[in-house]
Amino acid sequence: xxxxxxxLDPYISEKQAIYWFKTTEGRAVRVEERHNPIIVAEPxxxxxxxxxxxxxxxxxxxxxxxxxTRYKTIHRDQQTQYVEVKIDQAExxxxxxxxxxxxxxxxxxxxxxxxPIQWHxxxxxxxxxxxxxxxxxxGKLEEIEKLDDSESxxxxxxxxxxxxxxxxxxxxxVHT
Numbered sequence: 273x274x275x276x277x278x279x280l281d282p283y284i285s286e287k288q289a290i291y292w293f294k295t296t297e298g299r300a301v302r303v304e305e306r307h308n309p310i311i312v313a314e315p316x317x318x319x320x321x322x323x324x325x326x327x328x329x330x331x332x333x334x335x336x337x338x339x340x341t342r343y344k345t346i347h348r349d350q351q352t353q354y355v356e357v358k359i360d361q362a363e364x365x366x367x368x369x370x371x372x373x374x375x376x377x378x379x380x381x382x383x384x385x386x387x388p389i390q391w392h393x394x395x396x397x398x399x400x401x402x403x404x405x406x407x408x409x410x411g412k413l414e415e416i417e418k419l420d421d422s423e424s425x426x427x428x429x430x431x432x433x434x435x436x437x438x439x440x441x442x443x444x445x446v447h448t
Contacts, residue, residue, distance in 0.1 A: 273407070273408060273409070274405065274406070274407050275293065275295050275301055275406055275407075275408070276295065276296050276403070276404070276406075276419070277293035277294050277295035277296055277299075277403070277404065277406075277428075278293060278294050278401060278403055278404070278428040279291055279292075279293055279398055279399070279400055279401065279402055279404050280292050280293065280294055280401065280428070281400075282389050282392075282393060282400060283389055284307055284362045284388050284389050285304075286361065286363075287306060287307060287360070287361045287362075288304040288305065288306065288307060289304065289305050289306075289307040289389065289392050290302065290303075290304050291303050291304070291305075291406075291416075293404070293406065294428045294429060294430065298429040301408070302411065303406065303408045303411055303412065303413040304411060304412060304413065305412065305413040307361070307362060307388065308335060308358050308359060308360065308361070309358075309359045309361075309362050309364075309365045309388050309391065309392075310356055310358050310359070310383060310391070310395070311356075311357045311359070311365070311368065311369060311372065311381055311383045311384055312340070312342070312354045312355070312356055312357070312381070312382040312383050313328070313354060313355045313357060313372050313378050313380070313381050313382070314352065314354050314355075314378070314379045314380045314382070315353075315354075315355070315377055315378065315379060316376070316378070316379045317379075319377040321339045321353045321354075321355060322339075323377050324337070324355045324375075324377055324378065325337045325338070325339060325355055327375055327377060328355060328357050328372075331368065333359055333360050333361075333367060333368055334357055334358070334359060334360070334368065335358045335359065335360055336357075336358045337355050337356070337357050337358075338355065338358075339353060339354075339355060339356075340353070340354050340355070340356045341353055341354075342354055354382075357372070362388040365384075365388060369384050396416060397418055398416060398418045399418075401428075402418050402419075402421070403418075403421040403424075404417060404418055404419060405417050405419055
């Protein structure tokens, strides 16, 4: 089913990326898709890409290790060979990063400074609170596209929750 709505609450749960949307009709829609974290490793000059690919593929939490060519700096003036490492699940990420840092063949590890959902959204090309068009089948995300709503001033159709508190409740002690 195709929907249009705002991405409000993305997070990782076990092996899934979970997205909560508020549709333009005001409905809350939850969809999920498989999430595999990706890190990038640069080999030291004296080692080949194939050396690094082999070492990562030997680790049981690594699904794949693939040679990739990327720009070395943001100036995009020089390209370098790296290894893109696809990891089974987010909870294995820290162990794989430590493994990479222990390898003598690795010069540097990239894509580790953000939490997994942030990297997932970067790869998908969407951000929280953006208007998206998405297609799902039985709660599984098939396709997502960020829509340009920069000209719109209409907020998502959110419902206000009003909480009233009474002064008769107070905290006298805090036990730790």
